Amino acid sequence: MFSYNPLWKLLIDKGMKKEDYRLAIGxxxxxxxxxxxxxxxxxxxxDKTCTLFGVQLSDIVEHLPQAVENE
Structure with a gap:
């Protein structure tokens, strides 16, 4: 599972609302x-998000490990 919590924190740090971010990248x-x-x-x-903020993917998304089910 992936989490966008780093992105939400980045938006707060930049003083940017989610709607402004949405419009900025179309x-x-x-x-x-x-x-x-x-x-x-x-x-x-x-990609557009990383370009907008000049960051790496790991700065906007984090991987949250989940237990792997045996099939």
Missing amino acids: MGRSTLAKMGKNEYVSMEIL
């Missing part, structure tokens, strides 16, 4: 909602 409201639920979004969105 992202739809549904994609922002997905991010709010820690759901997958396209690499294009992540």
Whole structure:
């Protein structure tokens, strides 16, 4: 599972609202909602976000390990 908590912290540090961020990279409201639920979004969105803030992917997304189920 991935978490966008580092991105939300970055927005707070930059004094930027989620809506301003959404508009800055041309992202739809549904994609922002997905991010709010820690759901997958396209690499294009992540690329635009990294470019906007001049950061690496690890600065906006973190991996949260889950127990692997045996199939």
